[in-house]
Amino acid sequence: xxxPLVAPGDCWFLTGPxxxxxxxxxxxxxxxxxxxIISLDSMALYRGMDIGTAKPxxxxxxxxxxxxxxxxEPDQEYSLAQYVAAARDAVxxxxxxxxxxxxxxxxxxxxxxxxxxxFSGPPADWDLRRRxxxxxxxxxxxxxxxxxxxxxxxxxxxxxxxxTRRVIRALEVWEKTGQSITDLQRQFDRARPADQCxxxxxxxxxxxxxxxxxxxVDAMFAAGLLxxxxxxxxxxxxxxxxxxQAVGYREAIEHFKGVRNLxxxxxLVKLRTRQFAKRQLTWFxxxxxxxxxxxxxxxxxxxxxxxxxxxEA
Numbered sequence: 001x002x003x004p005l006v007a008p009g010d011c012w013f014l015t016g017p018x019x020x021x022x023x024x025x026x027x028x029x030x031x032x033x034x035x036x037i038i039s040l041d042s043m044a045l046y047r048g049m050d051i052g053t054a055k056p057x058x059x060x061x062x063x064x065x066x067x068x069x070x071x072x073e074p075d076q077e078y079s080l081a082q083y084v085a086a087a088r089d090a091v092x093x094x095x096x097x098x099x100x101x102x103x104x105x106x107x108x109x110x111x112x113x114x115x116x117x118x119f120s121g122p123p124a125d126w127d128l129r130r131r132x133x134x135x136x137x138x139x140x141x142x143x144x145x146x147x148x149x150x151x152x153x154x155x156x157x158x159x160x161x162x163x164t165r166r167v168i169r170a171l172e173v174w175e176k177t178g179q180s181i182t183d184l185q186r187q188f189d190r191a192r193p194a195d196q197c198x199x200x201x202x203x204x205x206x207x208x209x210x211x212x213x214x215x216x217v218d219a220m221f222a223a224g225l226l227x228x229x230x231x232x233x234x235x236x237x238x239x240x241x242x243x244x245q246a247v248g249y250r251e252a253i254e255h256f257k258g259v260r261n262l263x264x265x266x267x268l269v270k271l272r273t274r275q276f277a278k279r280q281l282t283w284f285x286x287x288x289x290x291x292x293x294x295x296x297x298x299x300x301x302x303x304x305x306x307x308x309x310x311x312e313a
Contacts, residue, residue: 010091010095011091011101011102011103011198012035012198012200013104013114013115013197013199013200014029014104014202015104015111015200015202016202016284016293017106017202017284018276018277019054019209019215019273020202020203020209020212021299021301021304022104022106023054023056023060026102026104027056027060027063028304028305029102029308029309030104031064032305032306032309033102034100035064035100035101036064036065036067036090036097037056037064038066038068038101038102038104039066039104040105040107040110040114041055041105041106042083042107042109042110043243043246044068044070044105045071045083046070046073046243047070048073049074049228049243049249050228051224052220052229052252067090068083068087071086074240075240075243077240077241077242080109080110080113084110084113084118087103106280108279111287115192115197121169121176122172122176122177128172129168136164141162141167144168147171148167148170148174151171152170152171152180154180154182154183155170155181169181191289193289194288194289194290196289197289199289199290200290201290201292202293202295203281203292203294209277210274213270213273213274217248218266221269225248225252226252226255229249233253251269251272252265252269
């Protein structure tokens with residue numbers, strides 16, 4: 001288990017669901033605070049995955065210094081522990097320059113881990129994982145989930161039966177420690193009240209957020225998302241499982257394989273992006289540290305930045 005990233009209040013965090021305007025508000029807030037931005041986005045780590053991740057542009061990164069963007073190649077994996085360690089280093093470097101660390105992005109697990117630390121648990125047992133994965137493939141994901149319900153019903157209730165990766169990890173922890181991963185994680189899950197933190201979460205009315213998501217997806221395809229995915233697939237080493245499962249990339253890859261036509265692909269990306277945004281909001285609601293920043297039209301990024309900075313005046 002690692003400790004939280006920093007003492008409460010040392011860093012600023014700007015988060016929210018996809019397409020909520022985090023990049024624009026984050027840039028305005030960074031300029032107001034004298035901050036450097038640390039990406040809080042698990043997909044922005046990958047080089048060559050720019051359009052589908054809505055990565056800040058080169059011009060935006062020139063305006064404000066950014067960290068933890070374009071860190072690894074698409075065929076590589078990057079663990080949560082690696083991210084937290086790299087974020088700690090970035091915070092120290094920024095503070096040493098007399099600047100303010102500002103995290104901007106929408107990966108809820110990264111946010112929670114920075115605020116509360118991470119439960120590392122026993123090291124991976126790859127032989128056990130391969131055996132369980134083989135069972136899931138031959139007998140179905142439900143068979144592995146059924147094993148978990150027998151030994152750790154509480155963890156099973158928290159997981160979807162088809163979330164095989166997390167189900168296998170829960171079984172692995174049980175096999176190695178004889179304890180529930182739920183119990184072990186709760187020992188370290190120490191929440192703090194929002195007024196002790198600087199965690200600001202952008203929130204749109206539902207209808208307007210859905211409209212922004214649809215517009216974002218259309219813009220990505222118009223900007224060349226298919227060409228970007230085609231280039232990824234042409235590399236010597238294919239994208240890792242994690243990179244290939246990112247919303248937008250997964251569906252584009254399936255399109256190239258002939259699974260569905262382009263209009264249906266775009267429609268599916270919109271649907272899955274909406275579902276992703278809903279999951280993000282559920283995560284944020286579960287974190288007591290989050291302060292909600294409600295947004296209305298017209299969208300005014302500098303005005304929102306002034307409002308957020310003003311809460312700490």
